[in-house]
Amino acid sequence: MNKNNDAAEFDYVIVGAGSAGCVLANRLSADGKYSVLLLEAGPKDTNIWIHVPLGYGKLFKEKSVNWMYQTEPEPGLNGRQVFQPRGKVLGGSSSINGLLYVRGQHEDYDRWRQRGNAGWGYDDVLPYFRKAEDQQRGGDKYHGAGGPLPVSDWRHHDPLSEAFVHAAAEVGIPTNPDFNGATQEGAGFFQTTTRRGRRASTARSYLRPALTRSNLHVETSALAQRVLFDGKRASGVAYRQNGQLRTAKARKEVLVSSGAYNSPQLLQLSGVGPADLLKQHGIEVVLDAPGVGNDLQDHMQVRIVTRCAQTVTLNDVINHPVRRVMAGLRYAALRKGPLTIAAGTSGAFFKTSPRLASPDIQIHFLPFSTDKMGEKLHPFSGFTASVCQLRPESRGSLKIRSADPSVPPEIRINYLATEIDRRAFIDGIRILRKILAAPALKSYSVGEVDPGAKVVSDDDLLDFCRRTGSTVYHPTSTCRIGNDALAVVDQRLKVRGVEGLRVVDASVMPDLMSGNTNAPTIMIAEKASDMILEDAR
Incomplete structure (x- = not known):
């Protein structure tokens, strides 16, 4: 791809093939109408331990598939740094997580709606949980059967x-x-995202069935450097692969699905973030957005x-x-x-x-x-x-430390x-x-x-x-939905203040929901897919 460094063009460029990105890639390419490029910084999901449920213990410190981040010294934890594993592989954290399928409480989503986020109440999101799900016990009022994501008893x-x-x-x-x-x-x-004793990451359940489509292109070992802008409109993504800098243009939208740490990091690297921070690192400000990287929460x-x-x-x-x-x-x-x-x-x-x-x-x-x-x-x-x-009040922040995309961001959670x-x-x-x-x-x-x-x-x-005390690996809310000055995306997950750019992953949650974050992240991507396709029409 990208012979002679010509910029390839697609309708949608998705950055991050994790719990959300694989869902988007499947849904947006399904009718054959739109061309989709999915970029993943990590490798293919060939590591054998990814597919064995108990294998998550072996992937905990496995650099080849894990970003292996650390927080800054945490004042509330006697100044200890807390290890933050994050998936760096097809399937993202759904390939290395603990596999629990927990959606949170009905009240979580109703609270999001009451904060002015129309369309995000429990009754609004339940159809998307059901759409995603292939529940071993069969479908009912709360559960779906026949969706891409297997949910099974132990x-x-x-x-x-x-x-x-x-x-x-x-x-x-x-x-x-x-x-x-x-x-x-x-x-x-607990029920788990497994089928017949094997992990069902989104790479396996959403991406694999879509790989035969000629309009879907997947690039691994492709680290996004920045989102490219034409004025205030996102026009593509620059990424580094095998030592080469490449460009992918997006005719319709750039979709950032890099997770609660890497999504705000990429926005900041691209000139969308707190102006003072960007200037400090010599990054040209496209949009002064002080909320990018703000409001970080974790369990x-x-x-x-x-x-x-x-x-x-x-x-x-x-x-x-x-x-x-x-x-x-x-x-x-x-x-x-x-x-x-x-x-x-x-x-x-x-x-x-x-x-x-x-x-x-x-x-x-x-x-x-x-x-x-x-x-x-x-x-x-x-x-x-x-x-x-389940619902900590403490909030922290994520900031780039450098204009170099390969330098890990500064993570402060304030447990x-x-x-x-x-x-x-x-x-x-x-x-x-x-x-x-x-x-x-x-x-x-x-x-x-x-x-x-x-x-x-x-x-x-x-x-x-x-x-x-340590993490349960559920960072959220660094690009959160809302209508206030620090909200990063609107109710349709569009980045406020620019065009052609959305964030779709756990970073958009207004606050932590009461449970494990993988199932809600998949729901968010299912709902986003519908909104993106609606807007395209």
């Missing part, structure tokens, strides 16, 4: 994960068979590790040579067993206070334990349950910056401890390893959060 019987659900019921948290149905509250098993988690009385944990499988080989063979033959474990088997959503309208805490339960995610499992039998605050955030974790840990001490888990639990029985007071619990 293929492994695990007594520990079941015991967690029973223990939650014993302390008054009702059992909920469907976190994405009528209500989120309760305890139960934080704090993990409790319990020593297990029985050898039923994944630690016992992985640390035993024969059991480890048997698990591998079982997966190879049947696509079942411990290798199908996602980043949460069972879990719960509950309120830390009765005055709250909906749950503010999510628990991820895992039948294994480790000091840090992506590192070696403990030599003893252990299991983990983590507390995640635990507000009293509400700090309180939610202290109260959330106390409720989780009640669940872990309930009769259903008695026969499994030897005692708490981390933080340990001595950590009881509010101050000690908060100190534990500051020492050990």
Whole structure:
């Protein structure tokens, strides 16, 4: 492509083949009317661990498919830097994530609408969740069947994960068979974006079926340098591939789907962002947009590790040579067993206070334990349950450090910056401890390893959060939707103040929704596809 460096022309140029970009590529090229170029900075999704659900642990620090970002020292976490893995491969973070399919609460989307974002209420977005979905249990009022994205129940019987659900019921948290149905509250098993024990990234579920179309072009190892402008109109994208600078022109629109870190980074590199920051790096200002990179939010988690009385944990499988080989063979033959474990088997959503309208805490339960995610499992039998605050108040920022697109941006999240955030974790840990001490888990639990029985007071619990808290990998809101001065895109995801440019990914969320971000990002891209095609007509 681009022989003699002639600029190739397409109707749409999409930057980023992640959870959103692959959806756009499929939907915009479907009727054959428009030519579409999809640019991805990373490689093809050929790494074998991408396709094995438990493989996410192996991709945690795998530079070839992961941007491996770090935050700046976080004041609320004792000045620690927090590791931020992000997908750099076809499928983006949907190729390396923990596979959980969680949409959030109905109230999240109604809150977006009440903030003046018409068309983004729960009733507006539900049809797009259903359109995307191929629900293993079949379609109903809340779920779709026959869509591109497989959503499945877990293929492994695990007594520990079941015991967690029973223990939650014993302390008054009702059992909920469907976190994405009528209500989120309760305890139960997570569904995952898998089919027959294999990961269903958007590269696999959306992009692969579209690759035979002659009007869809995909370029990997293509790092966008900047969006090109003709006055105030986006006219194309400059990207670097195999050491060469190339140009792709967009007849209709440039669609930035590079995620909550790379989308604002690309806009800033292209002259759309806070004017002072751009001038500091010698970048010509196309639009002074102070909101670009503002309002960053992320979910934080704090993990409790319990020593297990029985050898039923994944630690016992992985640390035993024969059991480890048997698990591998079982997966190879049947696509079942411990290798199908996602980043949460069972879990719960509950309120830390009765005055709250909906749950503010999510628990991820895992039948294994480790000091840090992506590192070696403990030599003893252990299991983990983590507390995640669903709607943090804390907000941070993303800024370029350099005019060079290959230099990682400066990421500040400001975890635990507000009293509400700090309180939610202290109260959330106390409720989780009640669940872990309930009769259903008695026969499994030897005692708490981390933080340990001595950590009881509010101050000690908060100190534990500051020492050990880490991300749940859900950055959002750096190019958010809205009508105010700091909003970056309008309700149709068009960048305000310029023409021919949209942002479509988790960065447009006005704030964090109450759950994992992959399913909502796919929904956003489904909805955006319809709006883009409508506007083209």
